[in-house]
Amino acid sequence: xxxxxxxxxxxxxxxxxxxxxxxxxxxxxxxxxxxxxxxxxxxxxxxxxxxxxxxxxxxxxxxxxxxxxxxxxxxxxxxxxxxxxxxxxxxxxxxxxxxxxxxxxxxxxxxxxxxxxxxxxxxxxxxxxxxxxxxxxxxxxxxxxxxxxxxxxxxxxxxxxxxxxxxxxxxxxxxxxxxxxxxxxxxxxxxxxxxxxxxxxxxxxxxxxxxxxxxxxxxxxxxxxxxxxxxxxxxxxxxxxxxxxxxxxxxxxxxxxxxxxxxxxxxxxxxxxxxxxxxxxxxxxxxxxxxxxxxxxxxxxxxxxxxxxxxxxxxxxxxxxxxxxxxxxxxxxxxxxxxxxxxxxxxxxxxxxxxxxxxxxxxxxxxxxxxxxxxxxxxxxxxxxxxxxxxxxxxxxxxxxxxxxxxxxxxxxxxxxxxxxxxxxxxxxxxxxxxxxxxxxxxxxxxxxxxxxxxxxxxxxxxxxxxxxxxxxxxxxxxxxxxxxxxxxxxxxxxxxxxxxxxxxxxxxxxxxxxxxxxxxxxxxxxxxxxxxxxxxxxxxxxxxxxxxxxxxxxxxxxxxxxxxxxxxxxxxxxxxxxxxxxxxxxxxxxxxxxxxxxxxxxxxxxxxxxxxxxxxxxxxxxxxxxxxxxxxxxxxxxxxxxxxxxxxxxxxxxxxxxxxxxxxxxxxxxxxxxxxxxxxxxxxxxxxxxxxxxxxxxxxxxxxxxxxxxxxxxxxxxxxxxxxxxxxxxxxxxxxxxxxxxxxxxxxxxxxxxxxxxxxxxxxxxxxxxxxxxxxxxxxxxxxxxxxxxxxxxxxxxxxxxxxxxxxxxxxxxxxxxxxxxxxxxxxxxxxxxxxxxxxxxxxxxxxxxxxxxxxxxxxxxxxx
Numbered sequence: 052x053x054x055x056x057x058x059x060x061x062x063x064x065x066x067x068x069x070x071x072x073x074x075x076x077x078x079x080x081x082x083x084x085x086x087x088x089x090x091x092x093x094x095x096x097x098x099x100x101x102x103x104x105x106x107x108x109x110x111x112x113x114x115x116x117x118x119x120x121x122x123x124x125x126x127x128x129x130x131x132x133x134x135x136x137x138x139x140x141x142x143x144x145x146x147x148x149x150x151x152x153x154x155x156x157x158x159x160x161x162x163x164x165x166x167x168x169x170x171x172x173x174x175x176x177x178x179x180x181x182x183x184x185x186x187x188x189x190x191x192x193x194x195x196x197x198x199x200x201x202x203x204x205x206x207x208x209x210x211x212x213x214x215x216x217x218x219x220x221x222x223x224x225x226x227x228x229x230x231x232x233x234x235x236x237x238x239x240x241x242x243x244x245x246x247x248x249x250x251x252x253x254x255x256x257x258x259x260x261x262x263x264x265x266x267x268x269x270x271x272x273x274x275x276x277x278x279x280x281x282x283x284x285x286x287x288x289x290x291x292x293x294x295x296x297x298x299x300x301x302x303x304x305x306x307x308x309x310x311x312x313x314x315x316x317x318x319x320x321x322x323x324x325x326x327x328x329x330x331x332x333x334x335x336x337x338x339x340x341x342x343x344x345x346x347x348x349x350x351x352x353x354x355x356x357x358x359x360x361x362x363x364x365x366x367x368x369x370x371x372x373x374x375x376x377x378x379x380x381x382x383x384x385x386x387x388x389x390x391x392x393x394x395x396x397x398x399x400x401x402x403x404x405x406x407x408x409x410x411x412x413x414x415x416x417x418x419x420x421x422x423x424x425x426x427x428x429x430x431x432x433x434x435x436x437x438x439x440x441x442x443x444x445x446x447x448x449x450x451x452x453x454x455x456x457x458x459x460x461x462x463x464x465x466x467x468x469x470x471x472x473x474x475x476x477x478x479x480x481x482x483x484x485x486x487x488x489x490x491x492x493x494x495x496x497x498x499x500x501x502x503x504x505x506x507x508x509x510x511x512x513x514x515x516x517x518x519x520x521x522x523x524x525x526x527x528x529x530x531x532x533x534x535x536x537x538x539x540x541x542x543x544x545x546x547x548x549x550x551x552x553x554x555x556x557x558x559x560x561x562x563x564x565x566x567x568x569x570x571x572x573x574x575x576x577x578x579x580x581x582x583x584x585x586x587x588x589x590x591x592x593x594x595x596x597x598x599x600x601x602x603x604x605x606x607x608x609x610x611x612x613x614x615x616x617x618x619x620x621x622x623x624x625x626x627x628x629x630x631x632x633x634x635x636x637x638x639x640x641x642x643x644x645x646x647x648x649x650x651x652x653x654x655x656x657x658x659x660x661x662x663x664x665x666x667x668x669x670x671x672x673x674x675x676x677x678x679x680x681x682x683x684x685x686x687x688x689x690x691x692x693x694x695x696x697x698x699x700x701x702x703x704x705x706x707x708x709x710x711x712x713x714x715x716x717x718x719x720x721x722x723x724x725x726x727x728x729x730x731x732x733x734x735x736x737x738x739x740x741x742x743x744x745x746x747x748x749x750x751x752x753x754x755x756x757x758x759x760x761x762x763x764x765x766x767x768x769x770x771x772x773x774x775x776x777x778x779x780x781x782x783x784x785x786x787x788x789x790x791x792x793x794x795x796x797x798x799x800x801x802x803x804x805x806x807x808x809x810x811x812x813x814x815x816x817x818x819x820x821x822x823x824x825x826x827x828x829x830x831x832x833x834x835x836x837x838x839x840x841x842x843x844x845x846x847x848x849x850x851x852x853x854x855x856x857x858x859x860x861x862x863x864x865x866x867x868x869x870x871x872x873x874x875x876x877x878x879x880x881x882x883x884x885x886x887x888x889x890x891x892x893x894x895x896x897x898x899x900x901x902x903x904x905x906x907x908x909x910x911x912x913x914x915x916x917x
Contacts (some may be wrong), residue, residue, distance in 0.1 A: 080114055087588070093125040093134045097141050104145040112398045119149045126155050135160060136171045136178075136690060143182045169203050169215065173222050185623070197232035200710050204238040216242065217268045220249065221275040228279055231309040236285070240292050243272060254303065266304065274302055341913055342371060371893055390426045391419065396448035403455055409463045412456050413480070419453065420480035435878070445486065455488055461493050472504040474498075479519040482526075491523070492545065499548035504556060512556070513568055527580045549584045554586040561593055569594060570607040573614035580617045586598025591620045600629070608632050609645040616649040626653055629691040630660065638664060640672040640681070647684035654878060656867035663689055675712040678703060679914070682719040687879035688867065705732060710740060718753050722883065725764045727771075734771050737778050739915075748789035751782040755846040756887075762891035779841045786844075790830040805903060806851050808911050809858065818854035818917070824892055845891070847880045847884050850898075853897045856917060857893045862900040 065479070090096060096118055103110045110118065122138060135156055159173055160167075165177065175541065176196045191599065200223060208217060223239060246269060255260040273296075279285065280293045287829070393400075399415065406412060423445065460477050466472040474494060481489035497503050507516060527542060557564065557572070564572065574596070576587070593613075603611065612629045615622075626649070633646065643664045665685075673681075678700045685692050692700075697720075704716045717733035720726065735752070737744070743750045758775050762765050779786070798806075828839045831848040850860045859865075859881070866875040877885065877897075885895045902910045 060883045070203075081513055084114055087121050090121060090125075093122060093131075093138065096122045096125070097134065097137045100147070101141050101147065102834050114146070116873070118821060119147070121150050123152045123155045126152070126159055128667055133171060136174050137229070139175060141179045143178050161195070163215065164199055166256045169200070169207075169219060172200060172203070172346060173200065173219055173226070176200070176226060177222065179224060183450065193230055194232065194377065197226075197230065201232065201235040204235070204242055205669075217246075217265075217272070217749070220272050221681045222274070224275040224279050228282055230676065231282075233286075239276075240296065243276070243296055245268075245274070247296065247303070249624070250300075251303060269300060273297060292804040295907075334759065335891065382593075391422045391446065391449070396446055396452045400448065400452050403452065406459070407463065409467055409470055410476075412460050412463070413476040416453070416456055416460075416477050417478035419449070420483045423449075423484050449766065450487060453481075453484070453489070457481070457489060461490075464493075469506055470497075470505045472508070472511065474503055475507060475511055475516050475519075479515045482519045482522050492542070495542075495545040495549055499545060499552055504552055509560070509563060513564070513572060517553060517572055518575050520546075521578040524550075524579035524582065528578070529580075543582065545730065546579070547584060550576075550582060550584050551586065552580050554584060554590055558586065558590055558593065561597070566598060566602060567607070569598060569767055570610035570614070573618070574610045577614040577617035580619065587618050591615060591618060592666065595620075595622075595625065600632075605633060605636055605638055606642060609638065609642040612649040613645040616652040621651075623653065623655075623868075626655065630655075635663065638665040640668055640677050643668060644680045644684060645675055647681070651684060651687045652876075654864065654867050656688060656869045657871075658690075658869075661685075661688060665693055665696070667844070668693075668696065669907060670695065673699055673703075675703060675707060675709055679712060679715040679719075682716065685723055686883075689879045689882060701729070704729070708737075710743060714743075714750055714753065718757050721757055725761070725766065727766075728766060734774050738774060741778045742782060744778050745785055748785045748792070751779070752783040752789040752846060754782070754846070755779055755786060755841070756883075758841070759846055759887055760883075760890075763887075776841055783841075790848075794831055796848075797848070801900065802850060804817060805860055805911065808908060809851065809853075809914075812854070812911060812915050813853060813917070815853055818856060822854035823853050827891065845888070848888075855893055856896055858896045858898055859905075860898045860900060870902050 065163065091683060099118060100110070126135065126138070138157055141147075142149070157179070164172065165346070175194065179193060179196075181422075192288045203215075220239065220242065223235065227236060228237075246265070250262065250265050250269060253265060276293055277297070280290050350808075399419075403412065406415075459476075460473070475496065478491070478494050478498075481487070481491070498738065504512065504516070524546060527546065528781070555574075573591075576590075599610070600611065608629055612626065614627070630646075638646070646664060647661075650661070673696070681696075682692065700716065701720065704713065704720065707713055711738050713733070717729060717736075717803060720729050721733075744754055754775065758779060760774070761772060761775075769799075827841060827845055829845050829847060829849045829852065849857050851858045861877070861881060865881040868875055868877045885897075888895050896914060897910075898914075
């Protein structure tokens with residue numbers, strides 16, 4: 052090689068080519084060193100720098116110095132200004148700082164800026180601004196460059212509609228976000244007006260190609276303008292102008308985007324693609340409402356394409372599913388009323404059949420799930436009056452499509468090298484579709500025992516995976532309670548294994564968790580509190596020690612309070628510290644419910660605090676979901692809701708179509724006070740929906756508790772009671788299931804000891820003989836197969852009973868701690884039981900667990916006198 056140079060002199064072109072082959076690297080470096088001053092062409096040096104960085108062959112520093120020095124000399128005599136742009140870019144991309152060279156380039160640029168083409172001027176200015184060279188090198192001249200751009204725009208009127216300008220406008224607009232220049236803004240707006248005028252001329256009642264392509268680019272320009280005008284530095288007169296522009300553009304698009312246009316145009320595939328792209332790029336500002344005809348048309352276009360083309364062509368022209376996905380996803384996000392219909396599912400079905408890319412299938416699930424969720428949000432919104440039909444009316448073809456995608460994913464994931472990203476997207480999407488039951492076992496197994504979670508991007512693990520797992524845990528727990536199923540054990544086991552793995556990863560990477568993500572991670576983890584995960588308290592302890600809670604906002608403090616409580620973390624002082632941050636603060640409905648739930652779990656009670664939280668609530672924030680949680684929370688805290696709130700809830704109760712809400716609401720309202728109108732409404736519901744009680748042990752039990760309470764209300768309407776009795780008779784098996792479940796809760800050793808002691812000190816025979824209430828049976832005293840008359844069945848177990856005396860051994864869980872007074876009172880549920888037993892005629896005797904612990908037998912002797 053060296054001999055070659057000596058003989059023939061230095062050949063620049065060959066040199067770069069050889070520089071590319073790393074094998075002779077050291078020799079090349081040597082050669083460059085010796086010949087550096089022979090290099091006449093700036094481009095050679097740009098090539099050397101660029102090539103060495105691209106191929107990871109770092110040039111030794113002494114050599115780099117020489118290269119930069121020679122570049123500085125060549126810049127001063129370089130007549131091709133394009134190379135200046137190239138050198139600046141190369142230096143900035145590879146982060147090479149050389150004061151002298153940068154300064155020289157900028158000097159040459161400033162001497163020659165008028166000779167630069169528009170494109171080079173923009174690129175150089177971008178490089179100067181984005182690399183902050185204007186701050187480092189005291190370059191006052193950026194304004195001069197902007198001035199020149201404005202002049203160039205102004206002069207380009209004659210060929211204004213060339214592609215060049217269309218491509219440059221968004222770049223110019225972006226530059227203005229960094230350095231403001233009024234004249235340039237003015238020229239840009241003028242140019243956009245010109246384009247709009249041109250667009251109107253192209254649009255002569257049909258969508259010709261010029262119209263389509265210009266309007267697409269205009270969409271892009273409008274988008275960029277929108278971002279620029281959010282900048283507080285822009286003056287309001289200019290903002291007004293921009294709004295006017297946007298309005299005119301929108302009007303034009305709405306006018307052209309009609310059914311007639313779409314039907315009459317003989318669509319070529321390219322054409323369809325442009326239209327679909329056009330819809331995709333629709334400007335962000337107003338959410339657009341797509342007329343249903345157009346929606347149908349898009350579906351039909353796809354169907355015709357799907358049928359018309361051979362697979363090969365289809366792949367080429369329409370990247371099938373990807374295109375449909377991005378379109379559907381886009382429409383879901385931007386349109387008020389876009390909901391996938393059967394015709395769309397038909398298209399997706401055909402496309403899915405020929406799709407074997409795991410990631411695209413997962414993204415398809417994401418599109419469907421976002422769409423379903425959007426649709427349900429509109430329909431669940433309590434302020435939305437138009438929608439009364441139930442959200443379960445989903446298109447018939449939806450579930451078969453979901454099943455097909457699921458089975459394809461299960462098949463493909465087995466042989467996939469790294470299915471993590473796709474599986475998590477699929478998992479998250481399936482869980483977000485509330486009215487569909489996916490087959491999750493395979494996924495859970497993969498997450499628990501495979502490498503999927505370890506390979507996941509950290510942000511996806513925190514933001515996608517943990518929330519989905521939390522929602523699933525909540526759902527399984529709810530199903531378990533609603534139907535008291537025993538067959539969930541496998542799923543629980545799998546779920547626990549996955550959570551254990553998640554906890555292990557969280558503890559290992561505890562330093563990587565951003566503090567502001569902690570509340571939400573714990574919130575979702577708390578949805579799995581029923582799984583009794585072993586490592587939870589350890590994680591909570593680490594988090595409590597290492598987190599600065601003063602940095603959290605109210606929402607986060609509420610989440611922390613709730614989650615630590617839900618996960619049974621024992622530290623009253625910690626909870627008081629959190630509550631003190633919330634005193635006198637105005638919290639919204641969901642936050643208040645989190646706090647109430649935390650108070651209930653920790654058995655804490657303070658009248659002023661509860662009242663004050665309630666006073667700030669706004670009726671407009673109530674919806675069915677939170678009304679129920681609110682009512683049930685206050686019942687447990689033994690607290691009267693505000694009358695205005697009760698009225699709002701009653702009004703919703705009479706309107707509602709949602710059975711969970713109706714049952715919960717009636718049960719709670721009637722617990723507060725007897726109201727014949729509420730009962731009559733509930734009665735009609737029970738008669739029409741008696742199946743619910745026959746099927747769900749949970750609902751049957753709730754109805755039974757309510758029945759026993761109402762039975763002892765003096766002014767009760769007996770006919771209404773008869774109806775309830777009838778439904779309860781039919782639900783006997785359901786009730787039996789509920790109590791069998793409850794019987795599995797065993798008595799503690801201390802309870803057994805207390806009962807033994809009582810047998811010694813009480814006169815059982817005498818008390819049994821005096822009993823008047825022997826017809827009544829508690830749930831743990833009968834065989835579920837021969838359930839006694841419903842009227843005589845008490846819906847509770849009792850710790851122990853002699854004659855008409857009921858003894859309840861109450862541990863700390865039965866009391867609310869009133870702070871700061873350090874006094875105690877029975878909580879709402881225990882109180883309800885006591886009142887019910889007393890209304891029947893039983894004597895309720897409260898044996899305090901803690902007292903017995905301290906005083907033993909001495910404490911029990913006070914009950915001898917009964």
